[in-house]
Amino acid sequence: MEKTSVKRNFMYQMIYEILIIILPLITSPYIARVIGAEGLGIYSYSYSIAYYFVLFSMLGLRNYGNRAIARVRDDQQEMNKTFSDILTLHMLIAVICTAVYVGYIFLLDEKIYAVIQVFYVISALFDISWFYFGIEKFRTTVTRSSIVRIANVVCVFVFVRSANDLWIYCLIMALSQLASQLALWIPLRRFVKIVRPKWADMKVHVKPMLILFIPAVAVSLYKYMDKIMLGFISSKVQLGFYENAEKVNNIPVTIISSFGTVMLPRMSNMAAKGQKKKSERYTAISMQLVMCLALALAFGLAAVSTVFAPVFWGAEFIPSGTLIMGLSITIPFISFANVIRTQYLIPNQKDRQYVASVICGAIVNLAINLLLISRLGAVGAMIGTIAAEITVCVYQAVVVRKQMPIWSYIKNFAYFILVGALMFVVVYAFGCRMGTSLSTLIWQIVIGVVIYCALALIYFVRTKNTVVLNMVNGIFKRVKLPFRFGEKN
Numbered sequence: 001m002e003k004t005s006v007k008r009n010f011m012y013q014m015i016y017e018i019l020i021i022i023l024p025l026i027t028s029p030y031i032a033r034v035i036g037a038e039g040l041g042i043y044s045y046s047y048s049i050a051y052y053f054v055l056f057s058m059l060g061l062r063n064y065g066n067r068a069i070a071r072v073r074d075d076q077q078e079m080n081k082t083f084s085d086i087l088t089l090h091m092l093i094a095v096i097c098t099a100v101y102v103g104y105i106f107l108l109d110e111k112i113y114a115v116i117q118v119f120y121v122i123s124a125l126f127d128i129s130w131f132y133f134g135i136e137k138f139r140t141t142v143t144r145s146s147i148v149r150i151a152n153v154v155c156v157f158v159f160v161r162s163a164n165d166l167w168i169y170c171l172i173m174a175l176s177q178l179a180s181q182l183a184l185w186i187p188l189r190r191f192v193k194i195v196r197p198k199w200a201d202m203k204v205h206v207k208p209m210l211i212l213f214i215p216a217v218a219v220s221l222y223k224y225m226d227k228i229m230l231g232f233i234s235s236k237v238q239l240g241f242y243e244n245a246e247k248v249n250n251i252p253v254t255i256i257s258s259f260g261t262v263m264l265p266r267m268s269n270m271a272a273k274g275q276k277k278k279s280e281r282y283t284a285i286s287m288q289l290v291m292c293l294a295l296a297l298a299f300g301l302a303a304v305s306t307v308f309a310p311v312f313w314g315a316e317f318i319p320s321g322t323l324i325m326g327l328s329i330t331i332p333f334i335s336f337a338n339v340i341r342t343q344y345l346i347p348n349q350k351d352r353q354y355v356a357s358v359i360c361g362a363i364v365n366l367a368i369n370l371l372l373i374s375r376l377g378a379v380g381a382m383i384g385t386i387a388a389e390i391t392v393c394v395y396q397a398v399v400v401r402k403q404m405p406i407w408s409y410i411k412n413f414a415y416f417i418l419v420g421a422l423m424f425v426v427v428y429a430f431g432c433r434m435g436t437s438l439s440t441l442i443w444q445i446v447i448g449v450v451i452y453c454a455l456a457l458i459y460f461v462r463t464k465n466t467v468v469l470n471m472v473n474g475i476f477k478r479v480k481l482p483f484r485f486g487e488k489n
Contacts, residue, residue, distance in 0.1 A: 025251065028312070031160065032244065034163065035160070036163060036240070037316055038237050040239075043170055044227055046114055046116075046170065047170075047173075048225075051120075053097050054123070057090075057093060057125065058094075058213075059209050061090055064086075066130045066134045069083065069134025073134060079192060081201065090127075102118065112167055113166075113167065113170055119171075119174035119177070126178070126184075128184050131188075131191075132191075144184060155176075156172055160172070211355060212346075226385060227381075230242055230377065234377040238378045241378045244313055245309075245324045248301070248324050252331050253335075256294055256335040282343065283344065287339050288412045291336065291412075292416050294335035299421065301331070302329075305322070306321040307431045307444060308321065310436050311441050319378065323379070327385060336397070337393040340396045340404065341354055357395040364387050365385065365387065366384075422455075
C-alpha cells in the first residue's frame, strides 16, 4: 500500500512541479522571438526582486509546514490546531512583506513591472500547498494548478503579440501565480478546520521556521541573486541568455525535487514513529533510482544543449547552449543533496547541518559572482552556480557520513556515470556531425534514450533490482507485451 502511495504521489508532484517549469518553456520559443533577450531579461530582473519578498513571506514554511503537518496528521484535532497556528503566523508575516514591497515600489523611477509583480508577492499570502504536501494529498494541488497553468499558456499566445506587450506577459505570469494559490483554498475544509489560534501556541513555530528560512535565503542567493547581479552588473541581454538556460536546467532538477517533496512527509512520519530501519531502506532505494535518473538527465541535456538552444529559441540565443551544458553539471550534485536533505536531515530535524551547508554554498556563489560576472557575464554566473551546488552536496555528504553509508551509495550509481558519459559522447558527436536542425535534435534524443535505458536495464536485471523490474513489468503489462523481466517464460 505504501509503495503504491509513494509512486502515485511522486507522479502527481512531478506533474505539479514540471507544469510550473514546462508550460512557460512551451511558450519560451514564442516569447524569445517576440520579446527578445533584453525583454526577457527585464522580466527576469523584476521577478527576481519580487521573489525575495515572497521568500520572506514564506519564511521557511514550505519545508517546515510540510514536516509539521506530516508529524501530526494522524490526530485531526492536533492537525487543526497546528495548521491554524502556522497559517495565522504566516499571514501576519506575508502582510508585512507585501506592505514593504509596496513601499519599495515608490522608490523606483520605472515602476510598471514592479507594480505588476505585486500580484506575485500577494500570492505568497495564500500559499497553503505545504499543508496538502504534509497530508500527502498531491492530486489536489496538481488538478487545480494544472488548469491555471494551461490557462496561462493560452493567454500568453493570445495576448502577447510584440515587444510592446512585455507588461502583458508580466501580468499574465503574476496573475497565474495568484490564481494557482487561491484555487487550493476551495477544497481545504474537507481536510482541516481552522480554529482560533493563540499567540502562545503560534510562537513555538517561529524559531524552527526561522532556522529553515536561513537555508531558503542562502539557496536564493545562488538561484536568484545571480540574476539580479547579472542584470545590474552585466546586462539584461546576458540575463536573458541565462534565464532561458536555467529554465531548461530546472526541468530535470524539478523532477528530482518532486521525489524529495513526496518523500519528506513520509520520512518525517517514520522519524516521528521511530521506524529507523524502514527509513534506511527507503533512502537506499531512493538514492539509486534518483541518481540513475539524474545522471541520465544531466548527460543527456549536456549532449543536446548546443543544438537545442538555437533550434528552440533562435540564433540570438546560441550562447544559452553553452550555459545549459555547464549548468547540467549541477544536476547530479543537486539530486544527491536533495535525497540527504529530504530523507534524513529535515525529517530528523537536523536543521542546523542543513543550514550550514547552504550558507557555505551561498558564500562560494557570491564570491565567484563578484569576481566573474563583470568579466564573463552569464558564464561567470554559471560557474558560481556550479561551485555552489558542489559545495552544498559535499558538505552535506561529509556531515552525514557516520549516519548514512555515503560510499555505498556512490558505488551503487558509479555504473551510471560511465553509461551517461558514453551516451554523451555518442549523442554530442552525432549533433556535431549532423548540424543544427530540429531533425538532429529529435534523433539525438532518441539515440540518447535508447543507449541509456538499454544499458541501465541490463544493470538492473543483473543486480536483480526488484523495484525497477516490477515497474518495467507493470509498463509491459499495460501495453500488453507478453515478456516479463525476472520471470520464467
